Amino acid sequence: MPEIKLEHVTKRWGKFYAVDDLDLVIQDNAFVTLLGPSGCGKTTTLRMIAGLETPTSGRITIGDTVVFDSEAGINMPANKRKVGFLFQNYALYPHLTVMQNILFPLENLKGKDRPSRQEMRRRAMETAQLVQIEELLERKPKELSGGQQQRVAIARALVKMPRVLLLDEPLSNLDARLRLQTREEIVKIQKRTGITTLFVTHDQEEAMSISDKIVVMRDGVLMQQGAPQQVYDNPANLFVAKFLGTPPINVFEGEVKNGTLLLNGQPALPVPGAPDGTVFAGVRPEGFEPDRKGPVTCGLNRVEVLGRDTSIVCTHPACQTATLRAIIRSEQEVDAKQETVRFSLRPEKVFLFSRESEARIPFDTTPRPRA
Numbered sequence: 420m421p422e423i424k425l426e427h428v429t430k431r432w433g434k435f436y437a438v439d440d441l442d443l444v445i446q447d448n449a450f451v452t453l454l455g456p457s458g459c460g461k462t463t464t465l466r467m468i469a470g471l472e473t474p475t476s477g478r479i480t481i482g483d484t485v486v487f488d489s490e491a492g493i494n495m496p497a498n499k500r501k502v503g504f505l506f507q508n509y510a511l512y513p514h515l516t517v518m519q520n521i522l523f524p525l526e527n528l529k530g531k532d533r534p535s536r537q538e539m540r541r542r543a544m545e546t547a548q549l550v551q552i553e554e555l556l557e558r559k560p561k562e563l564s565g566g567q568q569q570r571v572a573i574a575r576a577l578v579k580m581p582r583v584l585l586l587d588e589p590l591s592n593l594d595a596r597l598r599l600q601t602r603e604e605i606v607k608i609q610k611r612t613g614i615t616t617l618f619v620t621h622d623q624e625e626a627m628s629i630s631d632k633i634v635v636m637r638d639g640v641l642m643q644q645g646a647p648q649q650v651y652d653n654p655a656n657l658f659v660a661k662f663l664g665t666p667p668i669n670v671f672e673g674e675v676k677n678g679t680l681l682l683n684g685q686p687a688l689p690v691p692g693a694p695d696g697t698v699f700a701g702v703r704p705e706g707f708e709p710d711r712k713g714p715v716t717c718g719l720n721r722v723e724v725l726g727r728d729t730s731i732v733c734t735h736p737a738c739q740t741a742t743l744r745a746i747i748r749s750e751q752e753v754d755a756k757q758e759t760v761r762f763s764l765r766p767e768k769v770f771l772f773s774r775e776s777e778a779r780i781p782f783d784t785t786p787r788p789r790a
């Protein structure tokens with residue numbers, strides 16, 4: 420299945436840039452997720468790939484085919500791009516059976532693209548088997564569960580044997596349990612077919628759990644892309660650091676002096692290599708290590724036992740939010756009756772950012788032998 424490539428793709432409405440100079444490669448057979456807050460340009464990007472929206476400028480290639488090039492004047496119509504598309508509010512035709520719903524896109528094909536009746540049925544059956552709904556073919560949509568309806572919708576998107584599959588928040592109208600189940604289904608179907616898939620969501624947990632690669636966008640601009648764990652462990656800027664992770668990262672207003680991070684004027688962590696100046700310091704919840712003699716003292720609000728982990732809700736004068744959350748292993752003890760709790764910080768879970776640009780400021784996290 421082909422690769423999708425976007426080069427300098429921009430979509431402007433008047434002076435407003437919905438997508439700004441986007442460069443992106445989606446490798447063949449990959450499951451890639453576009454992730455970002457509402458309005459950041461995810462749907463617009465998908466629609467431009469599908470051919471439902473015309474970019475203001477740039478170039479889009481699917482496999483070896485240039486489907487859009489503003490300079491060369493190429494704009495292949497949507498129905499020629501061989502793209503399967505599943506929208507947020509997909510609707511099955513209520514008066515048609517599952518089989519008829521799946522056949523529908525094939526019956527709409529014209530001329531030489533239109534397969535024979537027999538071929539249509541063969542393909543519909545094959546697709547139904549792929550998403551495991553072959554038992555339901557004679558039912559009407561209202562006789563199906565939400566997850567089954569979803570699978571029919573996916574079958575309908577796949578039956579034309581698209582080269583790529585574009586999914587725009589396809590799980591947003593399902594309840595939590597079904598959502599989890601269906602997204603696993605989607606991943607399985609993707610692995611089985613190897614179809615290059617671009618998935619859109621604003622739900623970072625969903626993106627992290629199902630993607631080979633995530634692409635984080637903000638205000639039409641690509642912020643960072645990479646494997647989920649890699650982006651989580653190495654956020655390029657404060658926005659990405661805050662967007663990924665539950666509970667979210669804790670952000671402090673700090674200062675670097677002589678290679679040491681100061682929080683509220685107190686030394687909190689050696690940060691060799693970071694230049695002097697004020698910074699934002701982000702500490703992942705799992706970056707706090709209870710330590711009786713630790714350098715970071717927090718006011719203790721409450722201790723929540725979550726089974727495997729324990730969540731400590733506390734306060735710190737340099738923290739941007741009223742409370743911060745540390746997650747520790749449940750065997751580590753914290754006395755809930757105390758007024759304060761002390762921590763040391765795990766350097767690989769601490770990120771420094773510029774106060775001006777919010778870009779990451781690197782420091783050396785390799786442990787040094789004690790002098």
Ligand code: ATP
Pocket residue numbers: 432437455456457458459460461462463464621
């Ligand atoms: P959501 O998660 O809410 O679906 P999104 O990231 O998919 O958001 P888009 O739908 O791509 O965002 O929209 C990007 C921006 O472009 C938004 O600010 C939106 O208001 C704007 N926009 C979208 N379509 C048009 C249009 N036809 N005319 C003008 N502005 C538009």
